Each structure stands twice: as C-alpha cells, then as structure tokens.
Amino acid sequence: MIPVLLIFIPLVTGLIGFLLKSEKTARGWALLSSLVTLVVALIGAGAGKTSPILHADVAWLPDLGSRFAVGLDGLSLILSLLTAISFPLIFIATWRDQYKRAWNFYALMLLSQAGLLGVFLAQDALLFYFFWELALIPVYFLCSQWGGERRIAATFKFFVYTFLGSLLMLVGIIWLYFHTPDHSFSMASFYDVHNHMSNSDQTWVFWLLFVAFAIKMPIWPLHTWQPDTYEQSPTAVTMVLSAIMVKMGLFGVIRWLAPVLPIGTWAWGDTVSTACIIGMIYASLVAIKQDDLKRLLAYSSIAHVGLMALAIFATDATGMQGVMIQLFNHGINILGMWIVVDLIERQFGTRKISELGGLAKNAPGLAILLVIVALGNVALPLTNGFVGEFLLFTGVFTSTATAYSVVFTVVAAVTIILGAIYTLNMIQRVFYGPTNALTEKAVDISLNEKMVLSVIVVMIIFIGVFPKPVLEMTKDAAEYILTKMAYK
Amino acid sequence: MNAIVLSAVWGIVMMFSGIFTASKRAIRNVAVVGLAILLVVNYLDLLGHHLFNIDVHKMLYFDTFGILGNSIAFGSTLLYVLLSGRDMERVGDNLAEYFALIFFVLCGVTIITTFNTLLMLFLGIEIISIPLYILTGSDKRNLKSNEAALKYFLMGSFSTGLMLLGIAFLYGASPTGTFFIDDLWSGKAVSPVFMAGLLLLLVSMAFKVSAAPFHFWTPDVYDGAPTVFTSFMATIVKVSIFVGFVRLFDEAFGESRERWQIFVAIITAATLFIGNVTAVFQQSVKRMLAYSSIAQAGFMLLALLALNGVAKEGIILYAAAYSIATIGIFAILIRMKDYTFEGFNGLARQQPVLAATCTIFLLSLAGIPLTGGFFAKYYMLSSVVATGHFLWLVIFSVLCAAVSVYYYFRVIQAMYFKEGDGTTETEPGAGFKGLLVVLAAIVVILGVCPQSLLSQLTKMIYTW
Amino acid sequence: MTQLVWLVPALPLAGFLLNGLFRNQLSKSLTGIIGSGTVLGAFVVSLLLFGEVRHEGFQPAVVTLFDFISVGKLSIPFAFQVDQLSSLFLLIITGVGFLIHLYSTAYMHEENAPQFARYFSYLNLFVFSMLLLVLGANFIILFIGWEGVGLCSYLLIGYWFRNIDYGNAAKKAFIMNRIGDLGFLIAIFFMISKFGSVSFDQVFGKASTVPVGVMTAITLLLFVGATGKSAQIPLYTWLPDAMAGPTPVSALIHAATMVTAGIYMIARSHVLFDLAPVTQTVVAVIGLATALLAASIALKQNDIKKVLAYSTVSQLGYMFLGLGVGAYDGAVFHVMTHAFFKALLFLGAGSVIHAMGGEQDMRKMGGLKKWMPATHITFLLGCLAISGIPPFSGFFSKDEILSAAYAKNPVYYVIGVFTALLTAFYMFRLYATTFLGQFRGTHDQEHHLHESPGAITIPLWVLAILAVIGGFVGIPDSWMANGHRLGAFLSPVLGENAHGLEVEKGTELMLVAVSVVLAVIGSLAAGMRYGKKPELGEPTGFGKVLANKWYVDEFYHAVIVRPLDLLAQFLVFFDKNIVDGIVNGVGRLVQYGSRQLRLLQSGQVGGYVLLMVLGILILFLVELFTGSPAVSSAAGKVALPH
Amino acid sequence: MPINYYIFLAVALFCIGVAGVLTRRNAIIIFMCIELMLNAVNLLLVAFSKMHYHALSAGAPNPNAGIDGQLFVFFIMVVAAAEVSVGLAIIVMMYRNTHSVDVNFLNRLKH
C-alpha cells in the first residue's frame, strides 16, 4: 500500500499541477504534495519490516511476465526517505526562486519525484526500467526549459548519454528475461537467473547493465555530462540531480546488477574499482581548480560517488552498510551545499568563487551552517559523512573479493586529503578574507533557508553521533544483497 | 473477404459521390462512413461472420494476423481522414477521386495482408502502387509533386520487374509448378533458383517498405508528394506492406529461414544506419520524417528477421503505435506555416495543445517508455534476442535508436526551448485538437497497458 | 564516580552550545563566565576522578555511553576509559585549559560580543574534543577527538578570518593534520582487519598474536598520525604558522595540549610499539632530528611567538625521543611539565604582546622588566624551567628522557644534550632581548606599556609555581626512594619498565651534570650576548639559512604543492578536451556522417537505380560466396518464449 | 529445349533492360526498358510452365499441369497495360510542365 501511495501521490499531484495556472498556488501545491509524501514515507519507515503494507504486487503485463510489483525493503526505504525528505526541503529552500510558467516547473518536479520513487521501489525489472526513464524525462524538460545559457546543448548531451545507457540496459534486461526459466521480470527470477547462464555470459551481459548505471553515477570516464548539466540546470533541479538522481546508478548496481550477475560483478570488480579510484583522485584534483561553485560540487560528488561504487564492488558487509547509509548522507550533505550555492547565487548573481569573499562578516549564520555541512562533506567525525566513509573504507580494506584491497584503500583514502583541500579552499575564498564591493552589503539568510539548513545540519550531526537507527534500517537489506552476491 | 469487396465497392461509390454532390463535406462524410463500415465488417471477419461466401480457391487466406493488420490500416485511415481530410481539398479539386484512390489502396492493403499466392501478392502490390503514383502527382501545379510522381513511378515499376523475375524463379523452382506460398519450397535442399527468386522477392519487398539500399525513392517521394498523402503513404501503406512482407516470409520461407536471415540482417543494419544517420542533418521536418520512416522500417525489419511469435505480436503493435504517432505528427505538420525546424520554434507558446501532443508522438517514435513506441521497440528487440542470434544487430539498433533521439528531440527543443513565433497557418479547430488529444491518449495507453491489445494478439496469433 | 566521567566532556560541550547558539544574545562577561565556568567544572570533576583513581588497586574502568557503530562483527561503543593516564591528562587539559580561559577573558577583551562568544565556543569545543581524545576507550573515539581538536585548531588559527594569511595558516594546519590522520585511519583499518575490534583492551590483548611485520606497519602508520598532530618531521611546518591564532590559543592548543596528543596516543598504545622495535627506532630518530632542527631554527627567529613555537616543536621532539627509547612515563612527565612552562611562556609572551599593542617582533622590545615585573619574573622562571636548570620542573623530565636515551644509545644522548644547550641559548636570547637592555619600540608604544590585568597575571603566577615545583613528582628513584611518584602512578597503564632502560647511578649523575652545565653555559652565554646589544641586523650566511627555517617550506612547495597544482591544471585541460572531447567528438562524427551520407541522395533516378542494382549484386555475391551463410551467433541458443 | 537456355535468354533480356534503365535519360525509353524486363519475365514464366507440364504430365497426362504460369503471364500483361496508361499520363503531365522528359532534370528533390 505505502509504496503505491509513494509513487502515485506525486504522480497525480504532478499531473494536476499542470492545470493550476498560478505561481503561488503551484508552489504551495507542490510543497503540500511533497509533505504528504514525506508523511507516508515516514509511516513506511515506522512500519515493521515484514508488515504487508510495505508491498504491493498486481498484474500488469502477464504476457510479458511483468507485474506491477513494488516494495519497501531497507534499501528502498532509506532512498525513499531521502527522496521524500529532499523534495520539501528543496521546495522550501528555493521558495524565493522565480520561474516562468512556474506551474509547469513544479508539476515536472513532482513527476520526477514519482519517477525516482518508482525506481527505488520497483521490484520488477521492466517496471524498474520504466521508472528509470520516467525520472529522466521531466528532468530533461526542467533543465532545458529553466536552465542557464548553454542549457539546451548541455541537457541534450545529458539526455542522449543517459538514454543510450538505458537502452543498453534494456537489451541486457531482455536478454536476462529470456534466460529466466519462467520468463518473468520479477526480482526473484532475476536473482535466480545466474544459475541458468554460463559465467562467460555473465561477464559480458554485465556491461550491458553496468554502462547505464556507470553513466548515471557517473563513474570516470563517463562523467563529462555531469558538470555541464549541474552548471546549466536551475539549482532546484541540480539538487534533485545530485542529491537523488546519482543515487539511481548506485541503487541500480546494488539492486539490479550485483545480485543478478554475481560472477560478472566479481570478475570485473577490479576493473571497475580501478576506474572508480582514478575517478576519485581525478575529480578531486579537478575540483581544486574549479572556479564555479556548481562545477566544484559536481566534481566533488563524482569523487564521493566513486567511493561508494568502490565499496559496492568490495562485496563486504561493512562496506555495503556503509554504501547504504552513505547514499543517504551524501544526499543530505550535497543538498545542504546546493542550498548555500543557491542562496549565494540569488543574492550576488554569481557563482564564481573568485568574485566572492568575506561573506562570513555579514552572513555569519550562513557561514556557520555551510561550514558544518562542508565538514560533513569532508567526513569529519561526529558528522554523518564520517560514519559513512569510515564504513566504506573499512569495507574496501577488509574486502576479500579483490587482491588489492589495501592498495585500493590507501590510494582512495588520498581523496580524504584532497577533499579537505578543495572544500577548505572554497570556504576560505567565499566566506573568509576581506569583503569586496559585491559582498560588502551581503545580508544573512532568511528564516526559511535557515530552517532548511538547520534541519539538514541536525540530520548531519544526529546521524554522525547516533547512526544506529539508520544502520538498523538497512542491516537486513545489506546482508540479503550480500548473500546474493556470493561469487565463490 | 468482406473488407476487400466493400473497399472496392466504396471506391466506386466515392467516384460517383464526386458526380452527385459538389459539397466537400458531404464527400468527406461518405468516406468516413465507408471507413467505419470497413472497420465493422473487418471486425465481423475477425469474428468469423462473412457477408460474402466466395470460393477464393485458396488464393486468399483470412487469418487473424492479416485481419488484425487490416483493422489497424482501416482504423488509422479513419483517424487520418478525420484529422487531415480537410487538407486534401487544398491539394486539388478532385477530392472524390482522391478518396476513391485511397479506398482502392485499402483494397490492395486487404489483399496483401491476406494473400495466399504470389499472384495475389503481385496484384495487391500493384493495386496499392498505381493509386499512389497518382496521389503523389496529384498536386499537378507543383513541379516537385510531378517529379516525385515520375520518380516513384519509374522506380516502382522497376522494382515490380524485379519482383516478377523473382516470382518466376520461385515458380520454376516450386516442385509442382504453383504460386501458392506454402508449397513453394520443395522442403528439400534450397536450390539456387529458389534462392535467387527469394532474394529478388526480398529486394522488391524491401523496396516497397523503403529498406536500404532500396530506399532511395522514399525521401524524394515523401518530400515531393502533397503532405497529406505523404502521411498516408508513410503510415498505412508502409505498415500494411510490412504485414504482407512478414506473412510472405513466414508462410513461404519460414522453414528455410536459416538460409536468408543473414540477408535480412544486412538490410536491417543498412536501413537503421542510413535512416537514422541521414535524418540527423535534415533541415525540413517533412524530409526528416521521411528518413525517420526509413529508420522505423529498419526496426520493423527486426521482426522479419526473428519471425517468431513475439515478432508477430510486435509487428502489429509497432504498426499501430507507429501509424498513430506519425499520422498525428503529419496532421500537425500540414497545418504549419513553415516546414523547417525553425518553423516550430516557440510553437509551445502559440499552440500548447499541438506542441504537447506532438511531443508525445515524437517521444513515441523515439521509443521512450510510457508511449506505445516503447513497447513496439521493446517487442522488436526482444523478438531478436529470443532467437539467440544477431545480438550484434540488437545492440547496433539500440545505438541507432539513441541517434534517432537527436532528430526527434530537435523538434521538441524547437517547440519548447527556442524562442520564435512558429505557428500554424490557420487556427486549428477544437475538433482537430480534441482528436489529437485522443490520438495522444491512445499512444499513452498503448505505452502504459498494451495488455488489452496484447492479450488478444497472443491469443489469436497462437491459436492460429 | 567513574560513571560520571561523561560530565567532564559534557560541561565544555554545554559551554560550546550555549556560547555558540546564543552568541548574539549573551553579554561578554556572561560568555566569559560560561566559557571558563564549564571548564572549571570539568576540572573539578577531573579532580574527583583523580582522587578516585589514586587509590590503591584501582581498576581501569570503561564507561560505555551508547552503541556508536555496530555493523556485522564490528561493534564500536561510544565508551570512555578512566585510568591513571587519562585522568592525568584530564587534569592537565582542564587545569591548564581553565587558566587559559581565564586569561582569555582579559586578553580577547577588544573583541565585540558575538566574536567573543564565537571565540569561547571554539575554545570550549576544543576542550571537549581534547577530552574525548584522552577519554576514548577505543581508537575510534580517540580518532574522533583527534580530528575534533584538528578542526578547533583550524577554527581558532583562522579566528581572525578577515586576514588571508591567517586563513592560509589555518588551512595548512588542517591539511597537514589530515595527512597524519590518514595514516592513523589506515592504521585503524589494519586493526579492524587484524583484530576485528578497535577497543584498547581487545587490540592490546590480541597484539602479540600478529606478526611483527604487521605490527610495524600499524605502529608506523600510527606514528604518521602522531607526526601530523604533534608537529614532527616531516609534518611540523604548520605549527610555527599556527601562531597566527590568538596567543592563548597558541598556549592551550599549540603548546600545552593538542600537540601532545601524539605522545598520548603512542603512550596509550605502547603495547603495540613495544612489539615493533623498528618503529621505536624510527620514533626516536625522528624525535631527535625534530628536536635538533627546530632548536636550530629557533636560534634565529625574531618573532617572539615563532621562537616559542619552534621550541615547542623541539620539546615535542624530546618527548618522542623518550617514547622511542621506551621511557613512556618520561615522555608523559615531560608532557606535563612542558604543559606548565610552555603555557606559562606563551601566556607571558601574550602579556608582552598585549602590552606592546600587538607587536611581536623582539627587536622592537627590550628592557620590559621595568614596566611589567610580574610578567618578567614568571617568564624568567619559565625560561629556567625549559632550559632544564635544576630544580625546576623541566630539569627532571628532560633528564629522565636523556638518561633513558643514553642507555639506549649514547649518540641519542649526545645530540639530545646538544639540543638542550641550544634550547637554553635561544630561550635566554629571547628573554634577554625582550626584558633586558633598552626599549627599542616607538614612542607611543612606550606610552602604552603597562603591566597586564589580574586576569592575565594570576594564571601566570599559578603556572609559574607549577613550572617550578611540577618536577618534584618525578624525582628519579635512584636519588630518593620511590621519588618517582608519577612513574609509580602511571605504571598500571604504561607498564613496570616504562622508564626505559636503567643506567647505574654514577653514570646518571654524570649525565645530569653534563646537561646542567651545558644548560647553564647556554643560558649565560645568551644572557651576555644579547643582554646589552641584541642583534638587530639581518642574519647572514648560515644564520640566514636558519632564519629561513632551512628553506623547508620552500622545499615542500617546490616538491609537493607545485607539482600537484600543475597536475590539477593538466587534468582540467584533459577533462575538458580529451574526455569530454571524445564524447562531443562522437556527436560531431554522427553529424559529419549525416552530411556525407545524404549526398547519396543525389536526386538522380539513374543514380538511385544504379545503387539499387549494386545492392542486389552485393546480396547475390554474399549468397554466392557463403554457399550457406553461417548464422552469426552472438549468444548461445535460447529457447523461444511461449 | 533445356530449360537453362530459356533461363539464360530471359535473364539476358532482363539485364539488357536493366542496363537500359541505367543508361538512358529519356523517361519514356526507360519505361520501355522496364517493359522489356517484364517481357523477359513473361518468356521465362511460359518456359517454366511448359517445363512443369513436361515434368508433371510425364506419367498420367494432366491437362492443366503448369497452366498457372501462363495465366500469370496473362495477369502481368493486364497489369502492364494499366501501368503503361498511368505511367504515360504522368510523363505527359511532367512534359506539360517542364517540356522535357529528361530524368536528369528531375533533381529538385535531393539530399
């Protein structure tokens, strides 16, 4: 019941949203809808893991062996929560942003939320693919319609890039479908299919699926769409993209690749891990040189995502837990960063680090909140980032799936330093130092943004100090996935 | 059988309607009525009620596959006439004759979807082609139209020659000297003569469905022909010929498919590549659609390659999804002032409804989920994957599909994200818009729960 | 009582939250009271704890607050460990911390209320983190405090954030600490993978089960962490720059407490180090080298705080030498005494700077004893203590380390003693240049000169007393039966043989004599040399090298910073033009292909037919040459559906 | 006569027709060449029909064996006639507008 609601509330409200032809109502409507979704998600989180309301399974395309099967397990739950929490925050934080024909904007936002939730909840491969695309389309329109100067080209690149990936994934899904003994797309049959196919098949089918996920995450060297898209999208959309959408790729690997093709995953583990690590170092170094806040965050998020992917392929219980909690943490932290960026851009009309400086003088509140979020981003202890990255690194280090676990950990851990470098650079050059003409008459943040950021900060600290609830939530899911990932 | 007779008869009715009334509206209504009747009787056929009991001496064979093909043809023609009927008047003042020709084409369609001997195939193809030559050239004042007609005619009859040579070879190779498609093959080793005939037939059919490298007439003819008739050719005709194509190769050469699949694969790859890549650079939407129709043909050829149950379901679904979407787009295109991409700039401001529906159609053509086009493509791909061979072709086609996004989305970008005053010549009426919305709804329904159609299909195709 | 240990960090945390959240509402006095009061409270609690711990047969207690991280087999409780070592550090931190808070209320008085509150909240946060560090019952909690103090030092160094250089210094400190932390973190991963746990008892319990190689790796990595935090070669360069922060901060963080975290950590995990002789050697050598290098640099510094900073680095080097030679309690002893006299010196320097109106260059001072007697006396006592003149505290702790070093390897001793000589020399150079001779500052500076208020002098006196008598808890047993109270007190934690190797009495006396003599010589020489006419000109020759800190910063910049920068620049280019270029290139390729391919559509019927016929030809040729075309099989056979 | 002779003869005529289509520019002559191709096919069909007659009525003479071939030829002629009428009509229309039947001038539509 709950999952169905989670998908259909935003879907329906979104469709209705197209009809309300007033900016204020549309905005309110979107906020209301997202809050309702949040409530439902929280109810879901409250419900017992095995309670029937967490699952729904109705006939959809019997002849294709595909059913409308959705469910909330630990993994889906954490990501649904992330989605459900993010959207209201986004709406509140960008409350003051102005859009032409805002009702379309908010309607599309809600549609993309429906798509995202669908991706996270689907327990049927074809359904998953459906929502995968459904999440993409509205974002495409959002970026191309309300984006920056080079929006059309950038977004189009993004779209074609990801679309190509998902088509390959479709081929892979179909191929697997025909190898399931009962010709069904259900998660159960997919998790069982590797018993009915040769290892050599697994090794190449792996790529059909992985490319799609790798592009979405993105993993080096398939990442180039991301900085452009982030830079060109309206910040509200960028928030969705980086807080939630990149998680689709990781989620896809955890839910639809690693357990489905354990041998393939294991066989390519080292290759992918190497790519991830190169990406982490590479992105961090590039981030140091970025002058545009959005691009900087884009590259930093590439680095973080690389670490999570690395941990997935480490096939380790600790690491898997780390991934699941970090999915949430990274979403929250990057969201906080984006909100700050949005504030800065709205106030000074620029995102260029070189044009800012000394904000801490007139906007101490903003400075403090940003610093805390940034600390979460560089995984300082007692912030959520630390818990996540600690588990991730531990997982990679103790991984038995690869012979190079120590090397991987050590090289990857270098990004801890690089991350500190670019984050502190950013903080310093934006907030410290003398003020300039532009930042002279900066004003501190207003209530609603302060509220949003405070919520985020509270979550950051809480999870950082007492991560137990979240870990409990994802425990079973992680173990289940790992049992499926038995590659030996 | 009902459909064949009635479509022919109604063609004549249309001819005379031109004499008895001068009112265009009346003529159009007569046509609509006729199409409605055709739909009904065809459905009766499906249920097994035959109005006429004619001994066809096994020359026609009415199976669900063919009849379903017919109903899609009639249905989409009905939508087509409702949407674009008024625009025919602007081509020339022989409205009645145009409708008559369209009905004759439909007659040909019904033949090639149900033929059982090469003779009927030949006649059907000719009955389709000859009126099309005319319709292509029907805008007599227009040199492009003339040119298109002449090109189409010359190349068309050339391909007819090829087809006939192929038929002759097959006849020679057939053990008992017959044209019935199911006993063409001796069942023993495939003889060179048989193979030659098969290839020539393949080529000529490929020509008719505009598959590369026999597609060259398509862009010029679609471009030169009056847009209303381009729409008709690109959808109903092409799709029905495909049904015949699949039927022919399934019935006649199904058993020997191991021998010829490779050729179909080659043609498919070439078609996908040329169609998609060439479409990228087009400046006129009309011409782009011509190339896109080639690309779509490439996808349908996948069904011919696979020729399994999935493929048969798929080709019907593809026929429906593709025809409806294309008819819709053309209906909008006809109303546009300017056929170039720039002509669509900012259409979303001027004509939100048109822009929205057009977007849905384009998404469907691009095969984005939640539209019929997705399931169509899905079926094509899975039919080939099911054979276990030609995975390289599947992946290649997927890459081409990604390319296709490029030119379909150019239109969307123009309509929504570019500033401009692209608009229609005349404010489209509410009926027109309503109909477009209906079409879009159908496309979406096909994309969300094609079950209604599919379950029926599977039932029929596997009982048959 | 031990159950209440959580109060110790909780109080400063409360102070931090209060001052942080209500910084705009609180008045300065209130802020000061909250800031200092909480720390005082913590000190009281620590005293009570200490009283408990001192009892005979006290068993180290582990107080678990809640379950921090528990994943699979790995379970990390949020637990505190109360034992002799931690309680000693509690006293040092809270005690010295309180004095410095008190001092700050006066020293930072120019700041406006919100900034004042910000300062105190940072300071409280630091105390909180430092307490976590020493209280943690496992390496994770230790690490949490470890990075926490790093953060606070970052925040406090950059406290005056309007100044870019201060900001850079703060960044440098944080990043260099991070480099060390990385080593620490990896060491923790090692422990997790080897011992499946990070809690002290578990790890130390199982320590002997792992091969020496692994243990060496772990300990070396831990030591890397220590070098970062405790400013040892090669990661020491941040500490002198860290003087950008307010002087009390330098006193608290960069002299008394944080920088000794490395010593604490190694002393705490001495079990591991005992098992890795190689690492011990490394520790000793690095410590010694750092001590010497820093001392040599200190000779030629003119910024009063810089001198003290390098002397801190040098003293830390001593402590590591102690650790390296196994004299753990010697090291901890020196930590304590150093906390007293170095805090004293810094605060004294602060008082001077305060009086000079922010002037830090010794060459502009001179003859200050006339104006600020209290500061002068206390400062002198500090100098004596650090120079190791008996019976001041520095003498005992330093000589314990030196004798242990001698026992281990005489070379260590020689260098150590030479460093002691240098120490005495530069400290008295500092003293003489500042307090003796004539005043060399500007006229209005001279007007401004005054003795500092009580809030500043009281802490000076307290610390001075401690600096004088602090050494008596560690009188070598050889001189006085169980004179070494500290050693006895710590032995449950540091083990019985925590003095390192013993040397027989005669030698020890001789060693002590030598070092004392050298110290006296050094101090007198400096007093004479600089009492009358201090060097004011720019140093030349070797002095220039020293004045420029052996050009180490320049070296790092050339070898690490610059290449990294270039690499980053290259990658930006690479990303833009190569990686992205390929992606865009594909797009362009398609467009180009399209432009070419459409030329096939020549418009000529003849051409079309020709191409068609060619197509037919190709098909037939394929048929001819592949008699029966092999079906390309990309994948294995698949059963048809349905 | 061996059937091969007829096959080759017909193919030869057919290919000459094709060559004609490829080489000439006059629309009408191209059209004539196409007619030539059709006739080649007709000849082939008749030959085949007689071949089948020979093969099938070897034992018991079967009056209608292979007759389909000749009927097919009949239909081809029918269709050809219709085609010619339409084709010439189109050509005439073209000529009316451009006063030329040269296919090389048909190049308004390209690319």
Next chain:
Amino acid sequence: MGTTQILFWFLSILAILGAILVVTSKNPVHSVLWLIVVFVAISGHYILLNAQFLAIVNLIVYAGAIMVLFLFVFMLMNLNSDTEPQKNRWLKIAGVVTGGALLLVLVAALKEADLKTQVAEMGRGDIGLINNLGMVLFHDYVVPFEISSVLFLSAMVGVVVIGRKTPEERTGAIGDQKYGG
C-alpha cells in the same frame, strides 16, 4: 538439329539483338520499333512453346496497343528526332558494367540449378490453348480476375485525375507551391 532448334536460336538472337538496339539506338522512335521486333521474337518463342493464346495477346496488347501508345506519345511531344542529350560517358559505362555484372552474377547463381536436367516441352501440350486457359481463368482464377478490375478502375481514375485540366493550369501557373514541401 531440327527446325525447332533453328527457330529457337534465330528468335533468341533476334530478341537479344533487338533488345540491345532498343537500348542503344539514339532515336526514340527506332527504339520503339526495335522493341516491337523483340516482342515479335518473344511471341515467336511462345508459339514454339505452343502457347498460342499468349503469343497472340502479346502481339495485340504489347506490340499493338502499348507500343502504339508509346509512339503516339513520342509524336505528341515530337521527340521523334534524336533529342536526348548524352548522359555522361562514365555513368553510361557504369550502367552497362552493372547490368553485365548482374547478368554474370545471375548466370553464375543459376548455372548450377538443379533444373538444368529439366526441359521445356516444345510443340506439344495444349495448356496454352485458349479454351483450357479460359476454363481455368474463369474457374480457379476468377477472384484475381475480378480484382484486377479494381486495378483498372484505379488506373482509370488516376488518369482522369492527372489528365483533367484544372482552372489554374489553364492560366498556366507553374511553381513550387508549399505543398511539395
């Protein structure tokens, strides 16, 4: 060899020569005439194959009606003289080569035909006689026969559509209206 063979060879050579001349002769009218020659030769073949009906129909329909139609059109456009400008040589050569290649390939493909033992019945067999054809045509083939009427109808309508002059044409307005795209 008997008269049949002689005739066969004669007619074959005649047909091929005629065909070649159709393609090569400059003057369209000559082409038409040569085409008629080819038709006649083919009709001769029909007679050899004892398919009299087709032979006659071929002469009447093709050589008679259709060719006259062609001639008529030529005269109408007075293209009787050699007006066709020469296509450039290379295209010509390409065309010939391709045609020849097609011939080669087809022959190569067919020479190994399993039919090569088969023979076409000459002279005998009365399936080609009009009454047999008629019987079968109006009995088995009645449906296609009827359906071909649709073909004629459409052709008729088409010719009307194209042939009828529209008012605009009388004013002779020729141009690229938008409807051509």
